[in-house]
Amino acid sequence: MMSVFKYILFSAVLCLSLQTQAQLFKKGKDADDLYNEAVQETKQQHYQKAIQLSLQALEKRPDFTDQELLLGRLYLLTGNYEPARKYVKKVLEKDPLYKDAYLYAINIEISDKKYEEAACYVDEALYHFAGDKDLMLKKLAVLDVAQNFFQGGVYANSLLEKYSGDTTVQKAYTGHFLLAGRYYQLRGNDLLAQQYYEKALMLNPGNTEAKDAITGMYIRSGSYTKAIEQVNAELAANPGSYDLMMRKLGLLQDTHDYAEALNILQAILKRYPNDGKARGMETSLRMEAAAWYANVDPYLLYQGILEKNPGNREALDKVIGMSMSRGAYREALAWINRGLKSAPNDQRLLGLKMDVLESDRKFTEAAALAERLRLGNSSADMRSHFIALKIASGRDYLAQQQYDLALAEFEKALQADPSDTTALDMMANTYISQKDHVHALQVLDKAIASNPDNVRFLIKKSSVLADMGQYDEAAEIAEQLLNKYPSDQKLSANLIDLRLTAGRILLQSEEYDLAAGEFREVIAQSPNNLDALNYLINLEMAVAQPDSALLYANQALQYYPDNKDLLLKKASVLTEMKRYDEANAITYQLMQRYPFTVKYRTAYTEGLLASGNAAMKNNSPDSALTTFKKILAINRKDSMALLYTINTLHTKKEYDSALLYANQGLRYYPTDEIFLQKRATTLELLKMYGPAAVTADSIVLVHNTPANVDYADYLHSKVMKDQFGMYYLHSSYDYTDGKYNIATLEYRHFIKRGSYAARLNYAGRAQGTGLQGEAELYYIHNPKLYSYALATYSNEVAFAKMRLAYSIFKTFKHNIEGELGIRYLNADSSTSISGVASIAKTWKDFWVNFRAYYISQSPKSYTSFNLTTRYYMNRQQDYLSFTAGLGTSPDDRSRLIQFPQLAGLLTRSVGAGYQKTFKYRTTVGLFGTWINQKISTSDYQNQYDIYIMLQRKF
Template identity: 75%
Template sequence: MMSLFKYILSGTVLCCSLQVHAQLFNKGKDADELYNEAVKETKLNHYQKAIQLSKEALQKRPDFVDQQLLLGRLYMLTGNNDLARKHVRDVIVKAPRYKDAYLYATNIEMGAKRYEEAECYVDEGLYEFPQDKELMLKKLSILDASERFFQGGNYANSLLDKYAGDTTVQRAYTGHYLLAGHYYQQRNNTLLAQENYQRAMLLDPNNEEARTALNSMTMKSGSYTRALELVNTELAASPDSYDLMMRKLGLLQDMHDYAGAIDQLQQILKRWPSDAKARSMETALRMEAGAWYSNTDPYLLYQGVLEKNPGNREALDKVIGLSMSRGAYREALAWINRGLKTSPNDQRLLALKLDVLESDRKFTEAALLAEKLRYNYATDDRKAHYISLKLASGRDYLSQQQYDLAMAEFDKVLQASPRDTTALDLMANSYINQKDYIHALETLDKALAIYPDNSRFLLKKSSVLAETGQYDEAADIAAQLLKQHPGDARYNANIIDLRLTAGRKLMQAEEYDMAAGEFRAVLAQAPDNLDALNYLINMETAVEQPDSALYYADQALKYHPGDKELLLKKAGVLTQLKRYDEANAIAYQLMQRYPYTIRYRTAYTDGLIAAGNTYQRNNAPDSALALYRQVLNINRKDSLALLYSINLLNGKQSYDSALVYANQGLRYYPNNESFLQKRALTLENKKQYAEAALAADSVVKLNGNPVNVDYADYLHSKTMKNQFGMYFLHSSYDYQDTKYNIATLEYRHFFKRGSYAGRLNYAGREQGTGLQGEAELYYTHNRTLYSYALATYSNEVVFPKMRLGYSIFKTFKHDIEGELGVRYLNADSSNSISGVASIAKTWKDFWVNFRAYFISDSPEFYTSYNLTTRYYMNRQQDYIAFIAGLGTSPDDRSRLIQFPKLAGLLTRSVGAGYQKTFKYRTTAGIYGTWINQKISSTVFQNQYDIYITLQRKF
C-alpha cells in the first residue's frame, strides 16, 4: 500500500514539474514577430492568415496599437466593416495622435456612404493635426461625395491658398470643379456647370474633360462662334489632333462657311490622305456648298475671271480679300503666292502675305517676312511690326513649352530694341517657368537697370526671391513698392501674401520662431489678417505655448468676434491651459448656436471630460462625477464619460451605481470589451463572483488574450468554495539509515470571512502507524485584523499527542503586518508553551517575514528564529521562497516528535521552495530544507527534508 502511494505521488509530481517546465521555457513567437508576419501576409493578399496572426499578437500584447490598426484594416479589406470600425475606433481612443487611424476610420465610413460619420472622423483628426494636408484633402473628398459642392468649393479654395504650389492639391482642386460641373450639367443647370468647368480650366487650361464639356454645352446653346473659338484654342495647343480638326470641320459646315470647311477638309486629307471618312465627305461637302452659294458667290465670280484672265490684278485682290474675310487663310496665301510668282517684290502682295500669315497665327513665318520687309523698306512702322511679330512668335513657342526657341525670338527683339519691356518680361517668365531662378534674376536685374522703378519688374523679382527662399530681400522689395504706391491695395496685399508664404514654408521646415516672425510682421501691417492669426494660434499651440496662443486667439476675436472656428480654437487653448470653465462656456455657446453640428457638441463634452479628469487627479471624485453626468445628459452614449464614472464609483465603493452605468454602456455598445470588463470588475467588488465570471467569459469570447483569460480564471476560482489537498514530507538523516515520511490529506472550505480545514496525517514507523487529526481556521475580523487557530490530536505513535496554536495578525500602513500568538505542545509527557511574534513587510514583488518563538519547557527556556523571503511572479500567483532558521520551532512538522530532545540544541536550517498555481485552481509546490544540529562541541548531525504539496479547488 505504501509503495503504491509513493508511485502515485511521484507521477503527480512529475506531471506538475513537466507543466512548470513547459510554461517556463516554451514561450513561442513574440508580438512583434507575429505583427511582421501579418504585414507580409497582408501584402500577399492572404487576409485570413493575417487576421489569425494579428489576433495572436494582440493576445500577447493587448496594447499593441499598430497591430490593432492592422487588424482593423484587414477587416475592412475583407468587408467586415463592423469589426473594422470597432478596432480602428479603439486605436483612436488609445492613441489619439495616431493619424492613420483617422484615415482608416474615414475610409470605412465613406465606403459605407456614411458621410456624416466620415466627416466627424476627419474633423477629429484635424483637431489633433491642424492643417494636415492629407486629412484636409480627405475632407474635400467627403464634401464632394456627399454632393455639398458649394461648401466643397470654399474648402478647395482655402486648400489652394494654403498649398498653392502643391500638385496634389492642384489636382484635387481641379477634380472638385470637374465633379461639380458634371453634377450640374447632368441636371441641366448650364450656368453653374459652365462656371465650375471654367474654374477647373483656370488652374489646368489644357484639361480635356472641361473643354469637351464646355464645347458640348456651347454647341447645344447654338453659339457656333463661341464653339469655334474654343476649338481653335484647343487646336493651338494640339495642332495635330484629328478629332479637333474634324470637330472644326463640322462647325464650319453648320455655319455654312463652306470655303473654310473645304479648306479644313483639305488640311485633314493632307495629313491623313488615306482616311476613308474624310475622303467620303469631299464630294458631298462641295455639292452642299454649291447648292448654298449657287451663282451668287462673288468669290466664285472673281475666281472665274482669274481662270480666264490670270493677270487681272483687281480680280486677284478681290479673291485674296474675300478669302481673308472668310478666314480661308491658306487659300488667300495660295492666291498671294500665285501673284508673287509674277511680281516677287510687289510690296502690296508681300504686305498682304504678312497679314495672312499673322491672321493664320503663323507668327514665326510672318516675323521672317517682316524682317525682310524691314531691311528692304526700313520704317519705324516696319520695325514695330517686326518686333510685335517676334514677340508673338516667342509667345507661341512659350505656349508649346519650347523655351529655347522662344528665348531665341526674344533675343532678336532685344537686339532690335534693347529696352523693350515686353521682351524682357517674357524672357524672365521663360526662366521662371523653367524654375531657372538664377537666369530669371539676371534678366530682371538687367531690366531694372534700365527701368529701376518699374513696378512689374520689382514685383516679379520679389516673387522670384521668395521662391528661392530669400524672403528678407523679397520683403524689402515689396516694402519699397508699397512705399512708392502707399494707397495701392495690390502692393499691400502682395507684401502680406509674401510674408504669409514665407511663414508657411518656414513652418514646413519646422523653423517655428522664424515663421512666427513673418506672421507677426503681417499683423503689424494688417492686425486683422485671419490667416496670420490662425497660423500663430496653431503654431503656439503646437509648440506648447498656450499663453501665447490665447493672446492671438483673443486678438483674432477682437476683429472677428463671431468666428466659430476662432471660438473653437480658443476653447481648445483654454482646455490646454486647464481653464476648463472658460473653455466649456465657449463650447457651450457654440453648441447652443449650432445645435446640429456634432463637432461643437463633441468639443463641449470633451471639455467637460477633461475637467472631470482633472478633478479626478486632484482626488475630488464627486466633482468629477458631476461633470461626467453633464456629459451623459447631453450624450447618453458617451463611452468615456460612462467608463470614467464606473471607475470613480468603484473607487467610492458605490458598486450598485457603477453597475448601472456598466449596464448602460452595454446597452449602447453590446459587444464592447471595456464595458464587459467594467461589469465583471464591479460584480467582483460586490463579491458576486458567479455573475462576474460570466461577464469575464463574454470578454474572452470577444478577445481571448492571455490577460482576459487569466482574469476569467481568477473569477471562476472565486466561485469555488472547497479545496482538496495532498502533502508529502520526506526526511532523511546522515546519522541513521532510517527515512521517515509523512503523508497528509486535507479538505478546506472557504466562507465569506475566511476558511476552515481538516487534515489527516499518516506516518509509518517500526513501532507502529501514526495518525494525527488537525483542525485549522483562518478568520477575518475586519480589513486590518484576522486570526489563525490550530488544534491537533494523535495516537502518539509518531506524532505529538496534542498541538494547539493561535495568532492574531494586524495590518499597518506601508504594507507592514504584525503577529502575536501562542503555541502549546504535548509530546513524550513534555509540555511546552511558546510565545510567537513576527513582523512582515512587502516591497513590490518581495515579501519578507521574521518570526521569533519564545519557548518555555519547564524548567528550561529557549528561543527560536525564522526568516522567510518570497519573490512573487505572475501577478502573485507563483513564488520562489528562501528560508533560514535558528533553533527548533514548535511549528516545524518534521521534528516535532523529537522536540523535547532538540529544543535546547544549537540548530541551523536553510531551505528553498517553489510554488506554482495553474489557473487559480491547482497549486503545486516543492520545498527542500537542510538542518544542521550541534549535538556536542565536536559532533554535528544533518537532516534533509523534501516537502511536496498539491491542492485543487472545486
C-alpha cells in the same frame, strides 16, 4: 337717433382700440422667419422684396451668416455687384471654409468682368477643397471667360483625366474647346480654331457645331475640295442625311460646279419628293448656272490673262486683291509667290505677302519677311511693325511651348528696341514658364533698369523671387511698392500673401521662430488677418506656449467675435492651460448655438472629461463624478464618461453604483471588452464571485486572450468553497538508518471570513501506526485583523499527544504585518508553552517574515528564530521560498516527536522550495530543508527533509 350714433361711435372706438392692442402686443418676426420668407421670395424672383426682408433679418441678427450670403446672392441677381461683393466677403471672413460663398464670389467677379479676382477666389477655394469637381469646373469657366484658352486647355485635360467618366465634365471639356474654336474663328485664326474644334470632336465626334465650323473654315480659305471631302466622308456614314446633302449642294454651288450641283439636287428630290425648299431651288439653281456660264467671273478673266501673259502686273494685282477681298488668303499667297518668282525682290509684293501672312496669323513667316524688308526700309513704322510681328511670332511659339524659338523671336525684337516693354515682359514670361528663375530675373532687372517705375515688372520680380524661396527679397520689393502706393489694395494683399506663404514654408520646415516672425509681420500690417492669427495660435501651441496662443486667440476674436472656429480654438488653448471651466463655458455656448453640430458637442464633452480627470488627480472624486455625469446628461452613451464614472466610483468604493454604470455601458456596447471587464471587476469587489465569473466567461467568448482566460480562472476559483489536499514529508538522517515519513490528507472549507480545515496525519513505525487529527481555523475579524488557531490530538505513536496554537495578526501601514501568539505542546510526558512574535514586510513581489519563539519547558527555557522569504510570481499564484532557522520551534512538524530532546540543542537549518498553482485551482509544491544539530562539543548530526504537497479546489 342719437343713441344709434353713440353706438356706432362706441363700436368704432372699440375696434380701433383692439387693433392698436393687437399691434402693440403682436410678437415680431424673428431673424429666422424673415430669412425663410426671403428665400421664398427669391424662388418667386421677387428680388427687391427679398432684399428688404434680408436687411430686416440682419438688423435683428447682425451675425446671421446664411442671411448675409443670401443677400449677396440677391444683389448679384439684381446686378448690384459692389454690395454683393461686400456681403459675400463678410461671409468668407467669418467662415473661410464656406464653399457656397466661394461660388457666389466667383460668379460676382465673372459677372463684373473682373476675371483676375474670380481666378483668385477659385484658387483659394481649391486650396481649401482640393480636387472638388464643382470648383474645378468653375475654374475652367473662369479661364474661358478670361479667354485664357491655352491654360484652359491644359486644365480641361487634367480635369477630364481626374473625372473621365463624368458626363458633366465631358460636356465642359467639349464646351471649352468649342468656345476656343469660336473665339479664334471670329478673329480669323483658322489654324488654331481648327485645332480646337478637332479637340472637341475627339471627345464628341458627332458635334454639329464643330463639323460645320471646320467646313466653313475650309470654304473661307478657298479649300472647297477639303470641305466637299469632309461632307462626303460624313455622307458615307449617313448617305440619306438631308442636311448633309443640302450642305454638299451649297458647296458645289459656291465652286460653280453646277452640273454636279444639279445631280445632287435631283438625288434630294428623289429621296424627299415633297420637300418645298428643294423644289424651289431647282429653277433658281438652273438660272444661276446659266448666268455664270453667260457672264464669267472677272477673277477668272484676270486669271486667264495671267495664264497667257504671266508678267502682266495689273492682272496679277487684280487677282491678288480679289483673293484677299474674298478672304482667300491661301490663293492670294499663291498668286504673290507666283509673282515673286519673276521678281523676287519686289518690295510691294513682299509687303503684300507680309500682310497676307499676318492676316492669316502666320506671324513667324510674316516676321521673317519684315526682317528682310527692314534692310531696305529703316523707317520707324517698319521697325515698329517688325517688332510687333516678332513678338506675335514669339507668342505663338510660347503658346506651343516651343520656348527656345519663342526666346529667339523676343531677342530679335529687343535687338530692334532694347527697351520694348512688351518684348521684355514676354521674354520674362517665357523663362518663368520654364521655371528658369535666374534668367527671368536677369530679364526683369533689365526691364526695371529701363522702366524703374513699372509696377508690373516689380510685382513680377517679387513673384519670381518668391518662387525661388527668396521671400525676404520678394517681400522687400512688395513693401517698397506698398509704401509708394499705400492705398493700393492689390499691393497690400500681395505683400500679405508673400509673408503668409513664407511663413507656411518655414512652418513645414519646423523653423517655428522664423515662421512666427513672418506671421507677426502680417498682423502688424493687417491686424485682423485671420490666416496669420490662426497660424500664430497653432504655432504657439506647437511650441508649448499656450499663454501666447491665448493672446493671439483673444486678438483674433476682437475682430471676429462670433467666429466659431476661433472660439473652438480658444477653448482648446484654455484646455491645454488646464483652465477647464473657461474652456467648457465657450464650448457650451457653441453647443447651445449649434445644437446639431457634432464637433461642438464633442469639444464640450472632451473638455468636461479633461476637467473630470484633473479633479481625480487632485483627489476630488466628488467633483469629478459631477463632471462626468454632466457628460452623460448630454450623451448617455458616451463610453469615456461611463468608464471614468465607474473608475471614480471605484475610488469612492461605491461599488453598487459602479455596477449600475457598468451595466449601462453594456446596454449600449454589449460586446465591449472594457465594459465587460469593469462589470466583472466591480462584481469581484462586491465579492459576488459567481456573477463575476459568468461575466469573465463572456469576455473570453468575445475576446479570447491569455489575460482574460486567466482572470476567468481566477474568479472561478473564488466560487469554489472546498479544497482537498495531500502532503508527504520525508525525513532522513546521517546518524541512523531510520526514516521518518508522514502522509497527510486534508479537507478545507472556505467561508466568508476565512477558512477551516481538518487533517489526518499518518506515520508508520515499528512500534505501530501513528495517527494524528488536526483542526485548523483562519478567521478574519476585519480587513486589518485576523486569527489563526490549531488543535491536534494523536495516539502518541510518532506524534506528540497534543498541540495547541493561537496567533493574532494585525496589518499596519506600509505593508507591515505583526503577530502575537502562544503554543502548547504535550509530548513524552513533557509539556512546553511558547510565546510567538513575528513581523512581516512586503516589497512589491518580495515577502519577508521574521519569527521568534520563547519556549518554556520546565525547568529550562529556550529561544528559536525563523526567517522566511518568498518571491511571488504570476499574480502571486506561485512563489520561490528560502528559509533559515536557529533553534527548534514548536511549529516544526518534522521534529516535534523529538522536541523535548532537541529543545536545548544548537540547531541550524536552511531550506528552499517552489510552489506552483495551475489556473488558481491546483497547487503543487516541493520544499527541501537541511537541519544541522550540535549534540556535543565536537559532534554534529544532520537531518534532511523533503516535503511534497498537492492541493485541489472544488
